[in-house]
Amino acid sequence: MVQSAILGFPRMGANRDLKKATENYWGGKITQDELLAEAKRLRLAHWKIQKDAGVDIIPSNDFALYDQVLTHIQDFNAVPERYTKYKLNAVDEYFAMGRGLQKEGVDVPSLEMVKWFDSNYHYVKPTLQDNQEFKLVESPKAVNEFVEAKEAGITTRPVLVGPVSFLALGKPDRNQTVDPISLIDKLVPVYIELLKKLKAAGAETVQIDEPTLVFDLAPKVKAAFKPTYEKLAALGDAIPKIVLATYFGDIVHNVDALPQDIYGLHIDLVRNPEQLDEVVKALGPKTILSAGVVDGRNIWKTNLKRAIEVVESAIQKVGKERVIVATSSSLLHTPHTLASEKKLDAEIADWFSFAVEKAAEVAIIAKAVTEGPDSVREALEANAKSVQARATSKRTNDPAVKDRQSKVTPAMYNRKSEFPVRISQQQEKLGLPMFPTTTIGSFPQTKEIRIYRNKFTKGEITAAEYEKFIEKEIEEVVKIQEELDLDVYVHGEPERNDMVQYFGERLDGYAFTTNGWVQSYGSRCVRPPIVVGDISRPAPMTVKESKYAVSISKKPMKGMLTGPITCLRWSFPRDDVHQSVQAEQLALALRDEVVDLQNAGVFVIQVDEPALREGLPLRAGKERVAYLDWAVKSFRLSVAGVEDSTQIHSHFCYSEFQDFFHAIAALDADVLSIENSKSDAKLLKVFVDEAYPRHIGPGVYDIHSPRIPSEQEIKDRIEEMLQYLKPDQLWIDPDCGLKTRQWAETKAALVNMVNAAKFFREKY
Ligand code: GLN
Ligand code: ZN
Numbered sequence: 001m002v003q004s005a006i007l008g009f010p011r012m013g014a015n016r017d018l019k020k021a022t023e024n025y026w027g028g029k030i031t032q033d034e035l036l037a038e039a040k041r042l043r044l045a046h047w048k049i050q051k052d053a054g055v056d057i058i059p060s061n062d063f064a065l066y067d068q069v070l071t072h073i074q075d076f077n078a079v080p081e082r083y084t085k086y087k088l089n090a091v092d093e094y095f096a097m098g099r100g101l102q103k104e105g106v107d108v109p110s111l112e113m114v115k116w117f118d119s120n121y122h123y124v125k126p127t128l129q130d131n132q133e134f135k136l137v138e139s140p141k142a143v144n145e146f147v148e149a150k151e152a153g154i155t156t157r158p159v160l161v162g163p164v165s166f167l168a169l170g171k172p173d174r175n176q177t178v179d180p181i182s183l184i185d186k187l188v189p190v191y192i193e194l195l196k197k198l199k200a201a202g203a204e205t206v207q208i209d210e211p212t213l214v215f216d217l218a219p220k221v222k223a224a225f226k227p228t229y230e231k232l233a234a235l236g237d238a239i240p241k242i243v244l245a246t247y248f249g250d251i252v253h254n255v256d257a258l259p260q261d262i263y264g265l266h267i268d269l270v271r272n273p274e275q276l277d278e279v280v281k282a283l284g285p286k287t288i289l290s291a292g293v294v295d296g297r298n299i300w301k302t303n304l305k306r307a308i309e310v311v312e313s314a315i316q317k318v319g320k321e322r323v324i325v326a327t328s329s330s331l332l333h334t335p336h337t338l339a340s341e342k343k344l345d346a347e348i349a350d351w352f353s354f355a356v357e358k359a360a361e362v363a364i365i366a367k368a369v370t371e372g373p374d375s376v377r378e379a380l381e382a383n384a385k386s387v388q389a390r391a392t393s394k395r396t397n398d399p400a401v402k403d404r405q406s407k408v409t410p411a412m413y414n415r416k417s418e419f420p421v422r423i424s425q426q427q428e429k430l431g432l433p434m435f436p437t438t439t440i441g442s443f444p445q446t447k448e449i450r451i452y453r454n455k456f457t458k459g460e461i462t463a464a465e466y467e468k469f470i471e472k473e474i475e476e477v478v479k480i481q482e483e484l485d486l487d488v489y490v491h492g493e494p495e496r497n498d499m500v501q502y503f504g505e506r507l508d509g510y511a512f513t514t515n516g517w518v519q520s521y522g523s524r525c526v527r528p529p530i531v532v533g534d535i536s537r538p539a540p541m542t543v544k545e546s547k548y549a550v551s552i553s554k555k556p557m558k559g560m561l562t563g564p565i566t567c568l569r570w571s572f573p574r575d576d577v578h579q580s581v582q583a584e585q586l587a588l589a590l591r592d593e594v595v596d597l598q599n600a601g602v603f604v605i606q607v608d609e610p611a612l613r614e615g616l617p618l619r620a621g622k623e624r625v626a627y628l629d630w631a632v633k634s635f636r637l638s639v640a641g642v643e644d645s646t647q648i649h650s651h652f653c654y655s656e657f658q659d660f661f662h663a664i665a666a667l668d669a670d671v672l673s674i675e676n677s678k679s680d681a682k683l684l685k686v687f688v689d690e691a692y693p694r695h696i697g698p699g700v701y702d703i704h705s706p707r708i709p710s711e712q713e714i715k716d717r718i719e720e721m722l723q724y725l726k727p728d729q730l731w732i733d734p735d736c737g738l739k740t741r742q743w744a745e746t747k748a749a750l751v752n753m754v755n756a757a758k759f760f761r762e763k764y
Contacts (some may be wrong), residue, residue: 001323002311002320002323002325002366002370003056003057003058003324003325003366004054004055004056004057004324004325004326004362004363004365004366005055005056005157005266005290005324005325005327005362006050006055006057006058006059006326006327006331006358006359006362007056007059007062007159007207007245007247007266007292007296007326007327007328007329007331007358008059008062008159008296008327008328008329008330008331008332008334008382009046009049009050009059009207009330009331009332009353009355010046010061010332010334010336010518010519011042011046011064011332011519012336012517012519012525013042013045013046013064013336014336014337015515016147016385016517017038017041017042017349018038018039018042018208018523018524019523019524019525020118021034021035021038021039021518021715022035022065022066022095022522022523023523026095026099026523028713029238030092031393032089032091033094033294033648035065036091037723039063040240042050042063043060043063043145043148043149044148044152045160046063047060047149047152047154047156048117048152048154049356049359050178050359050461051741053356053359053360053363053365054360054363054367055359055362056350056363056366057157057205057324057326057637058149058154058155058156058157059156059157059158059207059330060142060145060146060148060149060156060157060158060159061141061142061145061146061158061159061160062159062330062332062653063145063451064094065091065094065095066094066095066098066099066124066522067098067113067114067123067124067521067522068113068123068159068161069123069125069126069161069166069169070094070098070123070124071094071122071141072092072096072126072160072166073124073126073310074093074094074097074110074137075136075137075140075142075194076134076135076136076137076166076187076190076352077126077134077136077137078126078127078132078134079093079716080111080127080173080269083096083097083108085295086106086108088101088106089545089749090672096108096110096479096496097110097111097124097648098110098111098113098124098522099522099704099706100212100702100703100704100705100706100707101707102582102706102708103123103708103709104122105178107707108707109678109702109705109707110678110702110704110705111123111124111125111127112124112125112127112678112679113125113521113704114172114654115613115614115654117214117248117249117613117618117675118248118615118616118617118618119248119297119333119522120518120520120526120528120569120570120611121333121335121519121520122521123169123331123519125169125170125171126166126167126169126170126173126180127170127173128167128170128173128176128180128183129173129176129178130172130176130177130178130409132178132186133186133408133601134183134187134189134190134655135190136190136193136194136197137731138754140194140197142158142159142160142194142198143158143183143194143197143198143201143535145158146158146198146201146202147201150201150202150539155202155204156203157203157205157206157207157243157340158198158203158205158206158207159207159208159209159211159245159330160191160194160206160207160208161208161209162208162209162210162244163184163187163188163191163212163214163228164181164184164210164221164224164225164228165209165212165213165288166182166187167180167181167183167184167187167221167224168215168217168218168221169212169327173689174680179220181218181220181221181224182220184224184228186605188228188231188431190515191232192231192232192235192239195232195235195239196235196239196629197444197529198239198240199237199238199239199240199603200418203240204241205240205241205242205243205263205264206239206240206243207243207245207266208242208243208244208245208732209245209246209247210225210244210245210246211245211247211248213246213254213257214246214247214248214249214250214251214254214618214619215223215249215256215380215618215619216253216619216620217254217257217694221714222254222257223257224479225254225257225259226257226258226259226553227450228259229242229244229258229259229262230259230261230731233259233261233262233683241263241264242262242263243263243264243265243266243324244258244262244264244266245265245266245290246265246266246267246268247266247267247268247271247292247296247328247329247330247618248268248271248297248329248742249266249268249271249272249618250267250271250272250274250275250279250619251267251275251279252275252279252646253440253619255278255279255281255282257280258282258453258474258701260284261284262284262287263286263287263288263291264288264289264290264324265279265283265287265288266290266292266326267279267289267290267291267292267294268328268329269292269328270292270293270295270296270297270312270328271297272293273310273718275506276291276310276313276314276317280314280317280318285316285669286322288322288323288324289314289318289322289324289325290324290326291310291311291314291323291324291325291326291327291695292326292327292328292360293295293307293310293311293325293328293365294307294325294326294327294328294358294361294362294365295327295328295358295575296327296328296329296330296331296332296333296334296407296678297328297329297333297334297577297703298573299334299352299353299354299530299572300351300352300353300390300572301350301351301352301353301357301361301383301386301387301390302353302358302361302365302383303383303387304361304364304365304379304380304384305370305380305383305384305387307361307365308368308369308373309363309375311323311325311369312369313364316371320369320370321628321700323369324333325362325365325366325369326362327358327362331355331358331359332518332519333518334354334355334358334518335354335355335359335513335516335517335518335527336354336355336356336464336515336517337354337355337356338352338353338354338356338357339356340433340513340514340515340516340730341513341514341515341516342514343514344391344512344513344529345511345512347389347393347395348395348511348532350386350390351386351389351390351532353528354514354516359586359634359761364376364379364380367750369378369624387676387737390576391576393533395532395533396509396532396533396534396576397533397534398509398533398534398536400536401509401535401536401585402534404584404588405581405584405588408584408588408637409536411638411639412591412640412641413636413640414636414640415639415640415644415648415668416576416644417642417644419668419670419693419694420693421644422644422645422647422670423670423694424696425643425644425645426645426646426647426670427593427744428601428643428645429603429645430488430556430603430604431645432487432488432489432556433761434727434728434760434764435730435731435732435757435758435761435764436487436488436731436732436757436760436762437485437486437487437488437731437732437733437753437754437757438487438488438489438490438558438673438731438732438733439481439490439733439734439737439738439750440490440501440606440608440651440673440695440699440703440733440734440735440736440737441490441492441493441558441560441606441608441651441737442490442492442493442496442737442738442739443477443490443492443493443494443738443739443743443746444738444739444740444742444743444746445493445739445740446743449473449494452466452469452628453466453495453497457738461541464685467544470494470495470545471548473492473494474491474492474494474545474548474549474552475552476496476512477489477490477491477492478491478549478552478553478557479577481555481749482554482555484747484750484751484754485754486754487555487556487749488555488556488557488558488604489553489555489556489557490549490550490557490558490560491545491548491557491560491623492499492548493548493560493737493739495545497527498526498527499562499566499570499608499737500526500529500562500566500570500571501526501527501528501529502541503541503561503562503567504529504567504571505529506537506539506541507535507536507537507538507541507586507589508533508534508535508536508537508538509532509533509534509535509536509585510530510531510532510533510571511529511532512527512529512530512531512533513527513530515527516530521704524740526570526618528570528571528572529571530572531568531570531571531572531573531574531582532574533574534585535585535586535589536585536588536589537589537590537592537593540592540593540596541593541668542559542560542561542597543593543596543597543600544591545601546559546560546597546600546602547601547602550600550601550602555632556603556604557595557602557604558602558604558605558649559594559602559604559605559606560605560606560608561590561593561594561597561605561606561607561638561640562607562608563590563607563608563609563612563634563650564583564584564587564590564634564635564637564638565583565609565611565612565615565631565634565635566584566608566610566611566612567585567586567590568583568613568615569611569615569633570611572764580626580634583631583634584628584630584633584634584637586634587633587634587635587637587638588636588637590607590638591637591638591640591641592638592640592641594607594638594639594642595641595642598642598643598646600733603645603646603647604646604647604649604752605639605642605646605647605648605649606648606649606650606651606667606673606756607635607638607639607648607649607650607653608650609635609650609651610652610653610654610736612631612635612652612663612664613652613656613660615627615631616628616660627756628662628663628666630666631663632663632666632667633648635667636666636667636668639669647670647671647673648669648670649669649670649671649672650667650671650672650673651671651672651673651674651736652664652672652673652674652675653674653675653735653736654674654675655674655676655679655683655684655698656679656683657673657674657683657686657687658686659685659688659689661690661755662690668694669694669696670694671694671695671696671697671731672694672695672696672697673696673697673699673731674696674697674698674699675698675699675735676698676700676721676735677699677700677701677702677709677717677734677735677738678702678735680731681698681717681720681721681723681724682724684696684698684721684724684725684748685724687721687724687725688724688725694728694729695729695730695731696725696728696729696731697731697732698721698725698730698731699733699734699735699736700717700718700721700732700733700735700753700754700756701713701714701717701734701735703734703735703736703737703738703740703741704735704736704740706741706742706745707745708745708748708749709749709752709753710752710753711752711755711759712732712758713752714752714753714756715756715759715760718730718732718756718757722760727760727764730752732750732754732756732757732760733753734750734753
């Protein structure tokens with residue numbers, strides 16, 4: 001019998017229940033016991049969903065209150081001393097690492113959080129010491145949750161982040177020099193202990209995620225796989241059987257790193273179906289192949305016929321008894337259930353499948369290959385119909401958009417003049433001081449804002465009332481920025497639910513869910529819009545608010561747009577046309593918006609591209625070169641329609657530009673703001689080495705945490721930056737937008753930031 005498996009299930013619950021519970025806990029509205037009870041309720045509900053769908057192999061320990069890597073950091077006692085010294089209880093220590101803590105004598109920033117591979121999920125980076133030791137906690141979460149499921153009558157397959165990936169995804173702590181992978185011999189015993197405990201608890205198999213196998217690995221990392229897994233294999237029945245899971249790419253270039261006698265190997269056959277042959281050749285004679293054929297990263301209904309063909313071809317190669325049908329990756333990246341979507345147009349809804357529906361899909365595919373297609377005839381016929389309907393729908397195809405794309409010329413990618421000419425015109429127009437201060441766009445999205453937006457969405461207030469409310473919000477943030485004495489204002493984005501969804505709602509070719517939330521980090525969820533067809537802009541999207549903001553501001557007001565790549569990456573893209581085509585359509589729509597903003601008197605325009613880097617194909621080579629070409633072109637196409645005197649900003653939520661620098665430079669943005677507060681200022685060295693001529697605002701404080709940075713801390717940060725950047729090149733700004741923050745901490749932090757900037761203005 002061919003079994004079906006799920007690699008991980010979304011944690012939030014049908015109504016973002018986990019988000020609500022954690023935020024209530026942080027806000028002191030519920031107790032820790034209440035939080036943990038809610039988490040337990042969700043785990044049980046999710047196991048039951050998978051069981052009821054007929055899934056054979058159900059994951060546990062895929063759950064996390066904040067992040068699954070953070071769970072490992074804590075369970076292995078890889079917690080830096082700056083947290084342990086407070087002797088917090090485990091849950092509070094965990095959250096302190098995730099989001100920082102500043103309360104009752106505790107003052108500690110969060111650990112660094114970065115993108116999980118090329119997804120929009122963020123994990124907490126293991127932060128390691130030169131003298132790092134690991135020790136398994138007494139009551140490891142993986143064991144607890146396995147037991148919890150077992151007690152509920154469900155035998156699960158626990159999920160662990162593998163030891164090699166855990167280290168390879170980590171970094172040395174500030175001022176430490178340890179190469180994380182050199183700690184492997186210290187870490188493996190902890191896994192052994194954990195695996196033995198899981199076995200003792202009754203776990204027959206475990207899923208060990210080693211997704212770093214899809215990367216181009218450093219030789220030391222690559223060399224760590226074999227000895228590590230051979231050590232585990234040598235333990236035989238003392239530990240559960242290991243299914244090594246990879247996803248988000250192919251592992252053909254690393255098959256030589258795979259241990260021979262591994263029990264099972266999972267590969268992503270949605271992203272890279274062509275890897276099947278090569279991987280199978282490298283498998284040991286008994287190794288089980290877990291075939292990831294149901295997309296864990298997108299929301300399209302699986303083409304069951306095609307998926308069955310892929311599984312059948314795997315069966316032909318290794319035999320039925322050695323194949324598992326699985327999701328390509330964890331379903332963490334998909335919304336909970338399509339059943340919550342009451343407003344979705346029926347034609348479109350029929351094209352989608354969320355986590356709950358995907359659970360049914362893996363079960364159907366497994367049944368089809370086990371018992372033959374007749375056993376699931378009805379399901380296959382219905383599926384074929386939906387697939388066909390989508391392929392032929394008029395909603396996917398707009399000839400006017402295609403026509404405009406065919407008329408894009410090379411000149412449309414270039415500004416009128418080079419940067420030196422532009423910047424002097426901009427200085428004249430804007431008259432900014434040295435070390436100009438600004439923010440990244442959003443100000444706190446208060447409860448009041450959300451209430452009004454909800455009322456408006458539900459039709460309880462009129463468009464005019466809502467607009468008035470938004471204007472009042474803009475007035476307030478303008479006043480606050482005046483008081484703070486910032487130099488370039490923003491309108492605060494009160495009208496925006498989300499930086500991508502907002503634009504999607506104003507573009508043709510997009511569809512929206514009401515409840516399709518996906519975890520982005522911690523309790524933060526996003527509701528990605530879905531690109532269903534050719535994209536165009538029926539009317540201006542942001543001009544009204546920006547124009548109003550300009551009209552009441554004494555200083556330059558920055559218009560705020562989301563760039564084409566970010567719009568695409570943070571949406572669920574089409575899987576029927578290449579992403580470069582979708583990006584160009586978005587760029588053309590944004591180009592019109594940028595020009596409209598300028599014509600409305602907005603002379604500083606920021607086009608955010610925080611997703612540019614995560615879109616980078618995970619491996620060097622042809623695909624990456626091609627991506628960079630079309631991604632950079634689409635950014636340039638979106639902004640290059642303006643006059644030289646209009647200043648184009650762009651923003652990125654990361655600071656690692658080493659392997660990516662030329663793309664950033666090629667964007668030709670007049671000002672870049674980047675995240676930097678939690679990384680070493682050394683990372684800015686690349687801008688010096690490459691003689692980057694334009695302006696840069698590396699974030700001077702972390703906005704993911706409510707913690708207020710002191711003025712001195714910010715000054716120190718700026719001082720460090722000045723070791724690398726020229727004073728007349730440097731802007732002073734926070735790491736990112738402030739929408740997730742409260743007003744009190746926002747104002748306090750910005751007062752300190754502006755004072756720090758003024759200090760340097762005096763000095764130079
Ligand atoms: N302008 C956006 C904001 O401030 C940028 C957010 C982001 O980069 N993620 O919210
Ligand atoms: Zn950002």
